[in-house]
Amino acid sequence: MKLLVACDHGGFTLKDELLHYLKQRDDVTLINLGVDSADSVDYPAMAARLCTALLAGEGERGLLLCGTGIGISMAANRFPGIRAALCHDETTARLSREHNDANILVLGGRTTGYETARAILDIWLTTPFAGGRHLRRIQQLDLLPNKPA
Ligand code: RB5
Numbered sequence: 001m002k003l004l005v006a007c008d009h010g011g012f013t014l015k016d017e018l019l020h021y022l023k024q025r026d027d028v029t030l031i032n033l034g035v036d037s038a039d040s041v042d043y044p045a046m047a048a049r050l051c052t053a054l055l056a057g058e059g060e061r062g063l064l065l066c067g068t069g070i071g072i073s074m075a076a077n078r079f080p081g082i083r084a085a086l087c088h089d090e091t092t093a094r095l096s097r098e099h100n101d102a103n104i105l106v107l108g109g110r111t112t113g114y115e116t117a118r119a120i121l122d123i124w125l126t127t128p129f130a131g132g133r134h135l136r137r138i139q140q141l142d143l144l145p146n147k148p149a
Contacts, residue, residue, distance in 0.1 A: 001125065004059035006033040006050040008043040008072065011065025011109035014117055018063070018107075021118055028125065031059055047075035051082050054103065062104040063121070069108035076104055080142060088112060093120040097127035099134045 003022070007015040012035060022028050033049050035041050043066040050062050062084075066072035069086040076084035084104035085096035088111070096102040105124045107117050129135075 001027060001061060002029045002031065002059040003125075004031045004033060004050050004053050004062040005064075006046045006062070007035060007065035007109065008041050008046050008067070009035065009038050010043075010067025011069075011072070011107070012036070012038050014107060014109035014112065014114065015063075015065050017114050018117060018121060022121075043072040044075040047072045047084075048079075050104070051076050051079040055079065055081055060103075061125075064104055064106045065109045066106075067108060067110040069106040069111065073104075073106040076106070083138065083141065087120050087124065089116070090119055090123050093124040094127050097124055098130040099137075101129040101134070101138050 005015060005019065019030065019032060022030055033053065035046065047064060050064055053059060054062050064072045064076055064084065073084045073086040076082050082104060083100055083102045084106050085100060085102035086106040087093040087096055107120065
């Protein structure tokens with residue numbers, strides 16, 4: 001899988017640790033969009049960088065990080081076609097794929113430890129979308145703010 005990765009300064013340390021891990025996996029091709037230092041940067045710009053690339057087909061899925069994961073997921077979900085899921089454990093990671101077909105995983109660099117983040121990532125990368133009734137619901141996301149039929 002071609003995976004785009006980006007963060008702000010609050011997510012930089014965890015992103016760096018996860019990149020080292022992901023480089024060892026044969027099933028993932030990484031595209032690191034930065035940032036690569038702890039210098040302050042605005043999370044909406046980093047979300048925009050990754051979402052624009054993902055929607056242009058430069059990768060199949062994305063991983064975004066900021067301090068809490070909250071700001072960067074808010075920013076990412078402004079882009080039609082993006083389904084960014086802030087996950088804190090293995091259950092939310094699995095369900096974000098099975099039910100929501102999340103195309104971006106969001107992690108909080110200051111709220112989630114490395115071991116938990118790695119477990120979340122492993123599940124998120126390998127869990128397929130369940131389809132069925134969940135397909136109808138994610139299609140309705142793209143119709144908002146109009147009332148779903
Ligand atoms: C940056 O200090 C911090 O606000 C940002 O990383 C993120 O946590 C925002 O939601």
